[in-house]
Amino acid sequence: MKAILRWLLCLLIAGLALELFFVLRIATMAAIDPQSTAFQRSEAWLIATQGRGNGDRDWQQRWVPYAQISDNLKRAVIASEDSEFIYHQGVEWEAIERARQRNARAEEFAARRAAQMRARGKEPRPPQLRGGSTITQQLAKNLLLSGERTLLRKGQELVLATTLEIMLSKERILEIYLNNVEWGEGVFGAEAAAERYFRKPASRLSAAEAARLAVMLPSPKFFEHHPGSAYLAHRSATIVARMPAAELP
Known part of the structure; x- marks a missing residue:
């Protein structure tokens, strides 16, 4: 019985230490741009070991400040992914x-x-x-968690989303999200996506271009290889119509 109690105590301490690590990581993001996310590191490993890259374009990402990302893209992503972004506390x-x-x-x-x-x-x-999932939940998952789908991981995601909302502003959450979200095989962030698909910086994306990128987000690798998808065109038109109502932080 004592051995079992010791193991349970060790597990409890390890769990608390992990939560403290997550909280400290999030706290630093208020001032320091994250260099990578858990999801990106996983994808980088797969590209390196499974030959899934695009030759000389194996990895595309460049951080740009919030002000250098087109408001069209911000509105498109909010309209497509999380229309209540500025109102909720991380979870809906x-x-x-x-x-x-x-x-x-x-x-x-x-x-x-x-x-x-x-x-x-x-x-x-x-x-x-x-x-x-809200934008905040997606950010919590991509930043710090594995891709496995379990109740434990989902519960951790909800806790981290709430922590992000407490410690960071809505603008900062959206800035980190747009600079790290996946938009294709080895394509991460708004700047890389704008260059990859439209040969222009993220600051110059039109409403239609931004909507197209936003619609890709649930399945970026699929739409990367199926740019003529009828669904992509139809859904993009819907998002363009919704964009004026999307409120920015």
Whole structure:
């Protein structure tokens, strides 16, 4: 029994130490730009070991300040990913439940469609899932957590999202998110995405270009290789129409 208690105590101490590490990491981000995220390091390893890169473009990323990112892109991402961004405290519980129900239906339909498309020799398209996660939750996951899908990891994500909201401003959260989010194989951040897809800096993105980038976010690698997707064009038009109502921090 004493041995078990010692192990439980060690686990508790390790858990508290990890939480303290996360809190300190987030605190430093108020003034220091993060050099990389947990997700980026994972992707860099896969590119290096599995040959998944793009030749001389294996990694594209360059940090730019908030003011040098087009307001069009900020509005497009908020309109597409998290319309209540400036109002919530990091988590939207109702949105999570709605997304869970909607995604279950989408995955069931996509499974049936995939079988039909493979029978015709066509590549099936992944289901169009809608994340219930806020921008803050996505940032928490990408910055500090692994990609595994477990209840424990999801719980940690919710705690970290709340911590981000407490310790950082909404503007800083959006700035870090836009500079680190994935927009293709080895393409991270608004500046790299703008250069990769439109040959221009992020500060000069038009509303239509920004909307197109925003729509790519749930499945960036898929849309990178399917730029002519009808869904991408249709959804981009919808986001352009919603952008004027998107409020910026």
